[in-house]
Amino acid sequence: MSKPRSVVAASSALLALLAWSPAQAAPTPTAPSGTITVSAAASLTDVFPVIAQAFMKKYPGTTIKFNFAGSSTLVQQVIAGAPVDVLATASEPTMWTAVNAGHAGKPLLFAKNTMAIAMPPGNPARITGLASLSRDGVLVAECAVALPCGAAARDLLVKNGVTVKPVTLELDVRAVLAKVMAGEVDAGIVYVTDVRSVRPMVSSVTIAAAQNVTTTYPIAAVNDSDNPTAAQAFVNYVRFTPSAQGILRAYGFAKPW
Amino acid sequence: MSSTRTTRAPWFLLVPGLLALAFLIAPLLALLWRAPWGSVLDIMRSPVALDALRLSMITATAATILATVLGVPLAWLIAKSQLPGTGIVRALVLVPLLIPPVVSGVALLAAFGRRGALGGFLYDTFGVQLPFTTAGVVLAEAFVAMPFLVIAVEGGFRSLNSQFEEAADTLGASRWTIFRRITLPLIAPALGAGMVLCWARALGEFGATITFAGNFPGVTQTMPLAVYEALESDPSVAIALSLLLILICVIVLVMLRGRFLRPLAAT
Numbered sequence: 371m372s373k374p375r376s377v378v379a380a381s382s383a384l385l386a387l388l389a390w391s392p393a394q395a396a397p398t399p400t401a402p403s404g405t406i407t408v409s410a411a412a413s414l415t416d417v418f419p420v421i422a423q424a425f426m427k428k429y430p431g432t433t434i435k436f437n438f439a440g441s442s443t444l445v446q447q448v449i450a451g452a453p454v455d456v457l458a459t460a461s462e463p464t465m466w467t468a469v470n471a472g473h474a475g476k477p478l479l480f481a482k483n484t485m486a487i488a489m490p491p492g493n494p495a496r497i498t499g500l501a502s503l504s505r506d507g508v509l510v511a512e513c514a515v516a517l518p519c520g521a522a523a524r525d526l527l528v529k530n531g532v533t534v535k536p537v538t539l540e541l542d543v544r545a546v547l548a549k550v551m552a553g554e555v556d557a558g559i560v561y562v563t564d565v566r567s568v569r570p571m572v573s574s575v576t577i578a579a580a581q582n583v584t585t586t587y588p589i590a591a592v593n594d595s596d597n598p599t600a601a602q603a604f605v606n607y608v609r610f611t612p613s614a615q616g617i618l619r620a621y622g623f624a625k626p627w
Numbered sequence: 628m629s630s631t632r633t634t635r636a637p638w639f640l641l642v643p644g645l646l647a648l649a650f651l652i653a654p655l656l657a658l659l660w661r662a663p664w665g666s667v668l669d670i671m672r673s674p675v676a677l678d679a680l681r682l683s684m685i686t687a688t689a690a691t692i693l694a695t696v697l698g699v700p701l702a703w704l705i706a707k708s709q710l711p712g713t714g715i716v717r718a719l720v721l722v723p724l725l726i727p728p729v730v731s732g733v734a735l736l737a738a739f740g741r742r743g744a745l746g747g748f749l750y751d752t753f754g755v756q757l758p759f760t761t762a763g764v765v766l767a768e769a770f771v772a773m774p775f776l777v778i779a780v781e782g783g784f785r786s787l788n789s790q791f792e793e794a795a796d797t798l799g800a801s802r803w804t805i806f807r808r809i810t811l812p813l814i815a816p817a818l819g820a821g822m823v824l825c826w827a828r829a830l831g832e833f834g835a836t837i838t839f840a841g842n843f844p845g846v847t848q849t850m851p852l853a854v855y856e857a858l859e860s861d862p863s864v865a866i867a868l869s870l871l872l873i874l875i876c877v878i879v880l881v882m883l884r885g886r887f888l889r890p891l892a893a894t
Contacts, residue, residue, distance in 0.1 A: 440859060442860060443859055449862075514842070514856055516859040516860035537759035538759055538841025538842050538843050538847070539842050541837070541856060549841065552736055554741050554758045554759070
């Protein structure tokens, strides 16, 4: 662990030198280069690689590797010292756990998501809305409540006064979707964007905005990053560029601001 | 005797050997080091832990019984019957042991899921669904753990001296009596070892269980699943639950010390 840190120290010393060299009188930010690892929420599985492609095109010489999992798992990995450069979670509380533990920098909110009900193709249990989920014999999959998708599902059901006894509490939202696609459950509570990404393989019921709940996605550079320049560049790219935001819109994510 | 020469380990075996030992022990020691000792008992007595522990004990035991009832006859067929193709059968039995458990889970869904080849029939005809049930957990554990039992018991059958069975046969004992009174007692050590291995593997099953049976406290959430879910929210709870699992394994090892594990080396 001490080795990467000394590399970081050495490279930041080098950056300082470069910034003060006469050739670069104006301290312009150094162009990002090298490899970074991005730990991202499972619901970003489809959209983040597309954003990464655009980023790598804009900054030749950069490579982005991904680690997709449930947000809480990602946060625990970062706290345990996983060699990760950027963290993007599906809720603010999960991100604050990492920030408060001193492992992530200032988070920027970059996207917003809402919930939907996903059913196997043909909707065999004839799910028409949240109320259908409490019917006897309807098998429902949710995320475990420690996960953003689980917390959102719980909030959604409470908000609408619906009592559901799920048959399984999956450990990331993609696992919920997998159980739906396999036809093993009649319905799963997932993000709108998940339904969109696998649309022909699932049917869905949209939930009106007034009844729905939202979750916002923060992104932050990890404090122990070996490549803080590229890490912060990616964070800024996701939050501020029309290119990244356009890709997020295309995948069904809303603006959080 | 040159025993002093052979017992002194040469450095090229001693060093990597000790390294291997350290590699196997260090993570467990680290777990002890990180354990939240102040609250370990409270966590172990929490409803989540007790539910998961009870479920793990029940399902691992049921899976071992299922594997024994079906696996012992299969081991006999492979070891003793002169049926053609036993070599292939033996290789097939090893497949669930070698493939990743999550693949086993996907395969079980394909077979016994609500839309599976057999599961579809069960569901449409009897309304029986195995995923998300405790029976589904037992099925997943038995699928993954049975090969351990079959291999151990097959070794027992193979090394069996058939003189006793032949003697009983000439004295007019029926085949069932011979199997029950002669064969089974003779393979008891191998059977015991196989059952312990099978039970331990079933107790630790994660991938096939979560893929096939899902995760719900009290119904399908066994100890390994509870450990994984606890990692999402509170790693210290996960460590405490892990210690409980390790403790169970140590207790089993101590209880069986020398009794079943030695014959295993012989098979």
